[in-house]
Amino acid sequence: LNPQNNHPHMILELDDWHLGYDQIVKDTRGSDVCSVWVLCNADVDSLAAARILTYIFRADGIPYQIRPCWSYSSLTAILKSEEAQELRALVLLNLGASRNLTKLFQQEMLTTDAKVYVMDCRKPVHLANVHAGHNVVVFWDESQKKLELPSDGDNLSGNDSTTDEDDSSGDSDDEEDSSVDDNSDEGEAEFDDEGDIIGKSNKRDESSQGESSHVEEDYDAGDEDNTNDDHDIGEKRSGESRDSVSTKRQKKNDDGSETTEAEDIDLENDEKLPLEKAQPSLTPGQLHQQRRNRLRAYYSSGAYYGSPVAWMAYKLAAQKRWKDNGDLLWLACVGLTDAHVHSRIDKAGYTHLSMDLKTSCQQVFPNEMVDRVDKTIYAESLMGDENNGGSRTQVTLSDNGRILAETDYRFFLLRHQSLFNAMLHSNYVASKLQVWNHQGKQRLQELLAKMGFPLDECRQPYAYMNPHLKRKLRDKMSEYKSEYGLDNLEYTSFQRVTGYKSLLSASDVSYAVAALLESESPDSFHIALEALNAKATPSASGDESAGSLVNGGAFLGGMGTGLSKAIQLQSKIVSTAMSLVERKAITRLRHFRYAFVACTSQESKDSLFAREKPERKEHHVFAQPLALTRLAHWLMDMHRENGKWTGNKNRPLVLCAENPLVNTYLVVGYEFPDRQGLFLKNHFGQHFQMTCTSMQGSFRLDSFDSHVVEVGAKDVQKFIEQLHYLMDSV
Numbered sequence: 001l002n003p004q005n006n007h008p009h010m011i012l013e014l015d016d017w018h019l020g021y022d023q024i025v026k027d028t029r030g031s032d033v034c035s036v037w038v039l040c041n042a043d044v045d046s047l048a049a050a051r052i053l054t055y056i057f058r059a060d061g062i063p064y065q066i067r068p069c070w071s072y073s074s075l076t077a078i079l080k081s082e083e084a085q086e087l088r089a090l091v092l093l094n095l096g097a098s099r100n101l102t103k104l105f106q107q108e109m110l111t112t113d114a115k116v117y118v119m120d121c122r123k124p125v126h127l128a129n130v131h132a133g134h135n136v137v138v139f140w141d142e143s144q145k146k147l148e149l150p151s152d153g154d155n156l157s158g159n160d161s162t163t164d165e166d167d168s169s170g171d172s173d174d175e176e177d178s179s180v181d182d183n184s185d186e187g188e189a190e191f192d193d194e195g196d197i198i199g200k201s202n203k204r205d206e207s208s209q210g211e212s213s214h215v216e217e218d219y220d221a222g223d224e225d226n227t228n229d230d231h232d233i234g235e236k237r238s239g240e241s242r243d244s245v246s247t248k249r250q251k252k253n254d255d256g257s258e259t260t261e262a263e264d265i266d267l268e269n270d271e272k273l274p275l276e277k278a279q280p281s282l283t284p285g286q287l288h289q290q291r292r293n294r295l296r297a298y299y300s301s302g303a304y305y306g307s308p309v310a311w312m313a314y315k316l317a318a319q320k321r322w323k324d325n326g327d328l329l330w331l332a333c334v335g336l337t338d339a340h341v342h343s344r345i346d347k348a349g350y351t352h353l354s355m356d357l358k359t360s361c362q363q364v365f366p367n368e369m370v371d372r373v374d375k376t377i378y379a380e381s382l383m384g385d386e387n388n389g390g391s392r393t394q395v396t397l398s399d400n401g402r403i404l405a406e407t408d409y410r411f412f413l414l415r416h417q418s419l420f421n422a423m424l425h426s427n428y429v430a431s432k433l434q435v436w437n438h439q440g441k442q443r444l445q446e447l448l449a450k451m452g453f454p455l456d457e458c459r460q461p462y463a464y465m466n467p468h469l470k471r472k473l474r475d476k477m478s479e480y481k482s483e484y485g486l487d488n489l490e491y492t493s494f495q496r497v498t499g500y501k502s503l504l505s506a507s508d509v510s511y512a513v514a515a516l517l518e519s520e521s522p523d524s525f526h527i528a529l530e531a532l533n534a535k536a537t538p539s540a541s542g543d544e545s546a547g548s549l550v551n552g553g554a555f556l557g558g559m560g561t562g563l564s565k566a567i568q569l570q571s572k573i574v575s576t577a578m579s580l581v582e583r584k585a586i587t588r589l590r591h592f593r594y595a596f597v598a599c600t601s602q603e604s605k606d607s608l609f610a611r612e613k614p615e616r617k618e619h620h621v622f623a624q625p626l627a628l629t630r631l632a633h634w635l636m637d638m639h640r641e642n643g644k645w646t647g648n649k650n651r652p653l654v655l656c657a658e659n660p661l662v663n664t665y666l667v668v669g670y671e672f673p674d675r676q677g678l679f680l681k682n683h684f685g686q687h688f689q690m691t692c693t694s695m696q697g698s699f700r701l702d703s704f705d706s707h708v709v710e711v712g713a714k715d716v717q718k719f720i721e722q723l724h725y726l727m728d729s730v
Helices: 014-028 044-059 070-078 084-088 101-107 163-172 219-226 229-257 284-300 307-319 324-342 348-362 367-374 419-424 427-433 439-453 467-471 473-480 507-516 526-530 559-582 625-642 686-692 713-727
Strands: 036-040 064-068 089-093 115-119 136-139 403-409 490-498 504-506 593-598 653-659 664-669 709-711
Touching: 014 089, 014 136, 014 307, 036 044, 036 070, 044 064, 044 307, 044 324, 044 526, 070 419, 084 473, 101 653, 115 307, 115 367, 219 504, 307 324, 307 348, 324 348, 324 403, 324 490, 324 507, 348 403, 348 490, 419 427, 419 439, 427 439, 427 625, 439 473, 467 473, 490 507, 504 507, 507 526, 507 559, 526 559, 559 625, 625 653, 625 664, 653 713, 664 713, 686 713, 709 713
Parallel strands: 036 064, 036 089, 089 115, 115 136, 593 653
Antiparallel strands: 403 490, 490 504, 653 664, 664 709
C-alpha cells in the first residue's frame, strides 16, 4: 500500500480507502479457496456495510464468506478454525478497532501473509492497531485527528483493554478485597413529585469487610452541588497528566541534562514556550513517564463513535465504479439512520453526513427524472396515434427504487401503523407531551382535534386513513406544532419508493432489521441480513406468513415480519419504562443512577418471539444491547423533558438487564447529555474494568463496546456497589 511510504502507521484516510480494496483484490483474486472473510458485529450499520462490500466482491469475482461476530471471544474462536489458515484478508465491520489485533498474529491465529482490514466506528482506536505495520489496515475517518495519536513504542496497551499496561499496575494501589456481604439489602429509590430520592447509604468500612455495606444515603440538592460529573473524570486525569509533564520539563531545563529521545516531546506545547525552553532535555525515565501520561490522556478521554461503516463502505465503492448504484446508496442511508436512531452519532454529525448522502441521491436520481415522471404521457402517443381526437389514456411512469432525501416526522413507523400509535410511541413526541400520564394523552388528542383529525381516523392504519387528511397532515402539523413544543418535529430523512408509489423510510428499515437481529431465532443474523435485500417485502402484517418469504423462501422472516416485531418491541420498551418509573425502581447515587430490568415475561401466546422458540420457558428482550439502549434513551428523554434529571440532578444511567437463560445480567452504562441530540464520551469502560479487577466475582468484559459488561446474577448487586465506591474515590 503506497500510503505506508508516507506514514509510519498503516491508516488509510478517506481519499485512499480504495487502495485498501485494491490490495484485497491483489492478494485474493484467482485463489482456489475462499480467502476473504467478512466478520460483522450485531447491528444494522454493520449488516448494511456487509451488503455493500459483498456486492463489490461479487462484481470483481472475489470469493468470500460473511460471518457474525458478537464478541472478542467469538472472534478468536472463528480464527482458531482450520479454515482460517487459508485467509489472506479479514474484514472487520464495527468490531476490533478498540482491541489489540496484533495479538491475533502473535498467537498464530493468522498467518503473516494475512491482513486485517478494520472498518469500525468505535473510537479511540487501539494504538497497537495503528502502529501494526503491514498486518493491520485501519480505515480512518474524520472523527479522530491523526495528531491525537501518540507515537509508536512499547506498552501501547499491555492487555486487551484500552488502557496502558503501566496504568493498570500503577493505579492498583487501592485494589483490595472489596467484596461485600451477599445479604446486604437492595436500596430502592423513592420518587416524590419533584423527582427527589429518599434513601440511605454510607461509605464502606474498610476495616470490617464482612459487615453489610449497602446502606442507603440521603442525597439532597446541596450534596449534589459538590458532586463531580462522571464525564469529567477522564478529562481531569488528562489535565493532571499534562500539568505534570509541563512541570518536569521545567526541572530538566534547570538540570541541563541531555537526551536523544526528544521526539516524544509534545511539540505543540513546546511552541508556546520561550526559545530557550523549546527543546528541554529529559532523562529516559522522565521521557517514559511523559509517554505514560500521553497514553493515559489518549485512552482516558472516553469512548465515542465515528462515521457509520455503511457510509464508509459506500464511499469506498464510490471511489471505484459503483458511485451510481442506487441499492448501495440506499444501504448507506440505512446505516447512517441506524446510527442516528440508536444515538451513536450526534445531531451535527448526522446533519453533515446526511447532506453528503443527499447530494449523492440528487446525483444518482437527478431532477430531470422527476420532471419526466410528472409529465403526462398518453398511451395513444406511444402507439403513434396522436391525431386521435377522442378520449386518451394517461400513462404514469414507475419511480420504483428512487431515493428521496427530504424532511420527515419523528413518528415511529408511521406508514405501518396508525397515526395515533406512531405519535404515542415516538420518543420525541412522547417526551415532549408526556403521554405516559393522563394529561399527556389528553394533550395529544387535543392536538389532533385542533388539526381537524377525527380520533377514529387517527386510530386507523395509516395506509387506510382518509386520503384528504393525509394530504393536509403536513400543513396542519406545521400550524400547531409550536403551540405544543414540537418545534424540532422534522428531520432530514431518506425514503425509497417501493412498488408503484409506496414509501419505505430508512428508519423503518433500521427498526425492522434491528428487531429481527435480536430475535430468538437461531438464524436471526441471516434473516436480518436477507431483510436488507432491495426486494424485501415492505408490508407490515400480523401474520408472519404474509410477505415473509424472501428470495424464493430461502429464509423465513423478511421486512414485513421485522416491522411487526419492531412495533411490538417498541410497545414493550414504553411499558417497561413506565413500570420502572411507577415502581420507583430507578435509584440515584452520587455519581450515577441505576435500575434492574428483571425478566417478567414468560413464554405465552402474547410473547414477542414465542412462536419461534416454543420450547424455551422464558426469555428477556432487554438482555440484548440494542433493545436495552433504546430503553435507556427513552428513560433519558422522558426525564430530560420533565426536568427531574437536569441541572444538579444530572447523572449517567446504568441499566442491569437480567438474562435468565444463562443466569447473568447485562450491565450497560450510558452518559446523560443535557440536551437531546448531543453525545458525550462514555467513561464507563474504565470504571467497569476497575470494578471487575477490584473484586471477586463472575464477569465478562468481552463486548466490543467497552461500556458493556456481563455480570453473574449473584454478583451484580456487589458490582453496582463497588462501582459506586470506586467512582466516589476517584
